[in-house]
Amino acid sequence: MSGAAVSLLVHVLVLCLLVLFLVPSRGDSSCPNSKSTPCGNVSISYPFWLSDDTNQASPYCGYQGFMLTCQSDIPIMRLGDHSYRILHINYTATVVSLADDDIFAPAQESCPRLRQNVTMPSSVSLSYADTYRNLTFFLNCSTYDSRWSNNMIPCFQFNRSGAGIMRSYVFLDIPNEFNSSADCSEVVVWPVVESQVGNQLVERFAAVLREGFELHWSGDINGNCSDCKNSGARRKKHTLRIGVAIGTIVGVTLACFISSYLLCLRTPHEKNEQDIEDFILEYESTIPKRYTYSEIKRMTKSFSGKLGSGGYGSVFKGSLEDGRSVAVKVPTESESNGKEFMNEVASISRTSHVNIVGLLGFCLEGSKRALVFDFMPNGSLEKYIFDDKPHTEKNKLSWAQLYDIVLGIARGLEYLHRGCNTRILHFDIKPHNILLDQDFSPKISDFGLAKMCIQNDSIISTMTMRGTPGYIAPEVFCRSFGTISSKSDVYSYGMLVLEMVGGRKNFNARSDHTSEIYFPHWIYDNLDNYCNSTVAEENSETEEIVRKMIVVGLWCVQIKPEHRPSISLVVDMLAGGISVLQMPPRPEFS
Structure with missing residues (x-):
């Protein structure tokens, strides 16, 4: 049967079904007459x-x-x-x-x-x-x-x-x-x-x-009753019952045929939308509140207060009905794949940790998508650590604060890798995805590329490269370096730590001298000089903090995954003394 014939048949069947159900509904004896009833002046x-x-x-x-x-x-x-x-x-x-x-x-x-x-x-x-x-x-x-x-x-x-x-x-x-x-x-x-x-x-x-x-109130939710009220039609109850019985029997039969044809005719887009809705229904009890797009617009005052933007989309400041401030992330069209979006919702919904950003709700209405997070008044880590950003006393972080942030991120990753019932790999750890609350406590955010796996699975299978250039572990874009696992997040974390220490990005595409600007390579030969010059006016405790972060960062960016520590070991290394830490083997960064 041709597609046109199938389409015509489906339309005829639907029309028949509607007629069978709508005609007897006009005899619904539950509808009163059309007179209104006063109560005072209303x-x-x-x-x-x-x-x-x-x-x-x-x-x-x-x-x-x-x-x-x-x-x-x-x-x-x-x-x-x-x-x-x-x-x-x-x-x-x-x-x-x-x-x-x-x-x-x-x-x-x-x-x-x-x-x-x-x-x-x-x-x-x-x-x-x-x-x-x-x-x-x-x-x-x-x-x-x-x-x-x-x-x-x-x-x-x-x-x-x-x-x-x-x-x-x-x-x-x-x-x-x-x-x-x-x-x-x-x-x-x-x-x-x-x-x-x-x-x-x-x-x-x-x-x-x-x-x-x-x-x-919108629409005519109880349309049949409205039709009855407007027409004044009233019939015997037994007519309605017979009509409903016949309509139900015929309707169920036709619905089976219609469902079969619709399954064959559904486009990939329609199937994707249905898969998403099925996912929401299945996990309705565990995912956060679902907002309508009009509620999101009202929450953000029609997206009037932009907090930031990038390739991921834009973030706006909003306010809930109870007065609480929130951050509303609106993905760009290129990031609007529904399954990837719901992957982020599902990933964050499974987490509850002081160093993981809290997801309060989401919106999925056709192509309109948004995520509602706890508001982080100090923004992202990225604006505090790079020398090309304007540093003032207001946004300059002390070494003690940087150390607390480094340790907090590690604990958040440890929770994702080991603390959840469902293990989560983030795949996009970078300064922009680390948010800071009012006390500069770090919160890992943006789970759009995250991958969930069973608890005892140590090796991850993924067909696409995930992450941001400069932070992607070697094995993610080239399998000859090893297998993808939780150690891939450890590599990204190490690059982040070294950027926090060096105060600049580890890779600058505009430079012609990569070896001069690649901080992990340079610091390996200049650790003592850098620590002495960096903390010249500080105390020995501060020097230990700087040296510890550098050594841990260098361990994390080892080329082969098996040479990197687990994130749990990273937490122990940061919490311990510098005397027990050894310099890692010199990595081949070329």
């Missing part, structure tokens, strides 16, 4: 429904989770375990305005106190409308700074015994300085309509909260 109709609506001929007609109760002429909706007052419903714009029901209590009139963040269950088809902004309340703060006095809420202040005066603040946009220095016991994030905020936030915050916030 008119309630599809997709919302009242649990005590006496006009209903059946349990309900509306969206799942859109049940309202009418309490003293006030429509109330439950989201999660909290009640919200319905202020207005715009059925044309599909927007509903809500406010916390608690803040309308007389005791809350002048100083309403929010007790929790707004949470929407995944089963409820609501999202924030474009009009919203977040108010962030920092409650019970012991820190005081006159710069934020205009944001301080007077009615929330109190004197806690032994802790002094406890203050509370409200912000529309949180200054980075406050967010990093505030000592507050509670943070509550609450959405509001941006146009209602105005300039006098502290004085008007009670009124702003009572104006509520807007949520949007």
Whole structure:
């Protein structure tokens, strides 16, 4: 059978199936008449429904989770375990305005106190409308700074015994300085309509909260019920049951034929997309939260705050609904292969270590992809270690800090190689992929090239070269040097350590004299002179740190994998004394 004939047959079968299912659905006796029901000043109709609506001929007609109760002429909706007052419903714009029901209590009139963040269950088809902004309340703060006095809420202040005066603040946009220095016991994030905020936030915050916030519902999720409501069609229940029974039997039969044909007709792209979705379903319980692309745009304010970019893509600063800062990585088109993307998600999701960056969520929506990480305020290691970067007192690291970073990276790699249930090889250790938190503690990031393997497998099979030139182990691009294994990460780590010590890249393609600029080769013959000149104004302890990092780095960049130490041995070498370390054999770098 030709492709055109198969395509035509599939379309005919699908059309028949739709007819069989849609016709009887119009007789769905669960749909009420088209009259709306008032509750106070709000008119309630599809997709919302009242649990005590006496006009209903059946349990309900509306969206799942859109049940309202009418309490003293006030429509109330439950989201999660909290009640919200319905202020207005715009059925044309599909927007509903809500406010916390608690803040309308007389005791809350002048100083309403929010007790929790707004949470929407995944089963409820609501999202924030474009009009919203977040108010962030920092409650019970012991820190005081006159710069934020205009944001301080007077009615929330109190004197806690032994802790002094406890203050509370409200912000529309949180200054980075406050967010990093505030000592507050509670943070509550609450959405509001941006146009209602105005300039006098502290004085008007009670009124702003009572104006509520807007949520949007999209599409016609319960389309059959909507058709019934609009047409007024009502039939006997037995007609529906017969129709459904016949439709089900015929539908199952046709579905078998359709599935077989679709499997044959699927393009490689469609199959790849399906494989990805199957992967997500299989590992749904272990992978982090999946965001929509619109949530990513809202999180990053339409990608307005770029933190950096490169061949891997771009990274933007974002903010979660609870006010926490995050970094959002958006891969480039060349890195947008879905399987490679999910490989990174799966790899990081299996890790939990102080020296591994935390993955909070991801977005996979067609060609739109993004990763949401913990925000690292000090950026990547790369900007701190190379002489071609502008060094100031602010971004210059001490030898003690460099040593702690070197040791932290080694411990992170040791965890990946041995501490996980599933062993992970990173394959792209380099300064740009080492992020530094507020305390300059290193975090290994970017697992796009990582490979997972079973715990007892020591040799890795890979058909493609992985990594960044200058850091790739010899055996990765030429099998004559040996087999690919965890020692390949050790080589990349060694190159990174030597760059940190030398303060420059180990390979400069613009130079005509490779032997003069290749630091690992040069330092082998100049170790004593370099250590003496580098730490001339330092103490003997600093000289030991520098010498130890150099010797360990040279061991790690041995050409043959079997001559390199394991990463666990590297940790022991760094933690031990310099007296027990011997210089490795001179490697043939040519």
